[in-house]
Amino acid sequence: MSSPFARSALTVFATLTLITMIVVAQSLVPDETLATQPIAYSGEMGEPVDARQFTITAEKVRVAEAVSDEDGLGTSGPIEANGVWVVATVEITATRAPLLNTDAELVMSDGYVYSTTGWLSNGLAGGFGATLDPGIPVTGMLVFEVPEDRLKDPTLQVNARESLDDRLSARADIDLGLSGAELDRLLADPEQSIAVPAPAQTP
Amino acid sequence: MLVAAAVLGAATLALWAAGGLARADVTPRLKPGTEVRTAMYTLTPHKAEFVKDDAGLTALQVRADLVSNDTKPIQVSALDQAIQVSFPSGAIDAAVLSVTYTRHPGGLVFEIQPGMREEVLLTWSLRKxxxxxxxxxxxxxxxxxxxxxxxxxxxxxxxxxxxxxxxxEDVAPLAEKEDEVTLAFSEMEFAPGFTDQSKSWKTTDETAAEVAFPLGQG
Structure with a gap:
């Protein structure tokens, strides 16, 4: 039989250990934002990315000083950028159900995030958007305004879903491959202006 | 000793009655054109004036330089919560804030992108x-x-x-009587909500600064 002192010491030790483990376990519980963020499926520029709810291919990325709507409902003239416009052409196809809301962000390697402009009515996201019917591929442009010095190895994150609620929705993360010499080349000689056409069914 | 204690007590009571023990107002009152810095944004308000909005109603418009201090887009609705507008008469309330950039006044802005300094027009619809x-x-x-x-x-x-x-109702008749407006800029924190636990920008009890503007008709 162990002494009463040893039993008390063991009890105190076990209690402190359990309390410590509870505190550590509690600190590891993800917060609401992290626990319900969209589920990401990664891919590369030019290849189809299967995000379960939709598939998407980033076909081309261009950089321009100005953008405008091509025969759109938006403002008439080209809009100059406070920085540069980054315009990504994508083909996107809903897989199972009509997707009513499409959002996109450009996430830089240093963590800075830019959302699509709302100034163009023809943008695939951010303007009037487009409903994606299952099995019908749609091609459109995602347009971002970014300070030149913030454009660093961007990842295009596209989220298409059935409702406004984006919690636990599907998201495609596409590495645009814009870094180093390729990025320098685009920034050194940006296009003067890009006319953005309305999203349309891919021929 | 008793007399000294009584005198001290009476003096403290008198000080309290005169408001001397109230918490000092530490909110800085700044002049137009002074930079206001919060965790969420840095804003330099220059000028305030009454203007007519697209519906022909009297609105309050403030011209300012704005830059986000976040690394992600900020909703304009968060900026609306961050700035409180008050008129000394108390006869007019600011309703909804809309934001445009002077370089593209035709385009409403719904999200402030990070690291982009802009000259902005902050326009509040007004109501009685x-x-x-x-x-x-x-x-x-x-x-x-x-x-x-x-x-x-x-x-x-x-x-x-x-x-x-x-x-x-257009507040033009009330606006004519106003010669000053005060903007109070709340300090902000990125925190979870009470029912919605997802994190977003929220106002705190602290006020980063107050700026009073003379008013003119636009």
């Missing part, structure tokens, strides 16, 4: 201030999910939708 007793009544009805939408309360606690759809 509600009477205090009506405000209190609405606060008492705060458990009503329809409270806060505006419109007249009808018997049974609902909202008269017809009054909600009415064009708001």
């Amino acid at each position: 201030a509600e009477a205090e007793d009506k405000k209190k009544q609405q606060e008492q009805n705060s458990d009503n999910p329809l409270a806060g939408l505006g419109g007249e309360q009808v018997e049974g606690g609902g909202i008269d939708l017809e009054t909600l759809m009415e064009t708001p």
Whole structure:
């Protein structure tokens, strides 16, 4: 039989250990934002990315000083950028159900995030958007305004879903491959202006 | 000793009665053109004036330089919560904030992108201030999910939708009497909500600064 002192010491030790483990376990519980963020499926520029709810291919990325709507409902003239416009052409196809809301962000390697402009009515996201019917591929442009010095190895994150609620929705993360010499080349000689056409069914 | 204690007590009481023990107002009162820095944004307000909005109603417009201090886009609705507009008369309330950039005044801005300094036009729609007793009544009805939408309360606690759809009354006659407006900039924190635990920008009890502007008709 162990002494009463040893039993008390063991009890105190076990209690402190359990309390410590509870505190550590509690600190590891993800917060609401992290626990319900969209589920990401990664891919590369030019290849189809299967995000379960939709598939998407980033076909081309261009950089321009100005953008405008091509025969759109938006403002008439080209809009100059406070920085540069980054315009990504994508083909996107809903897989199972009509997707009513499409959002996109450009996430830089240093963590800075830019959302699509709302100034163009023809943008695939951010303007009037487009409903994606299952099995019908749609091609459109995602347009971002970014300070030149913030454009660093961007990842295009596209989220298409059935409702406004984006919690636990599907998201495609596409590495645009814009870094180093390729990025320098685009920034050194940006296009003067890009006319953005309305999203349309891919021929 | 007793006399000294009594004198000290009386002096403290007199100091309290005169308001000397109240917490000092530490909110900096700045002049227009001075930079206001919060965790969420840095804003330099230059000028405030009454203008006519697209609907022909009198609105308050503030010209300012704005840059986000976040690394992600900030919703304009968060900026709306961050800035409180008050007129000394108390006769006009600011309703909804809309933001445009002077370089593209035709395009409404819904999100402030990070690291982009812009000259902005902050435009608040205005309405006649509600009477205090009506405000209190609405606060008492705060458990009503329809409270806060505006419109007249009808018997049974609902909202008269017809009054909600009415064009708001122009406050031009009241605006003519105003010669100053004060903007109070709340300090902000990125924190989870009470019911919605996802994190977003929220106001704190602290005020980063107050700026008073002389007013003119635009």
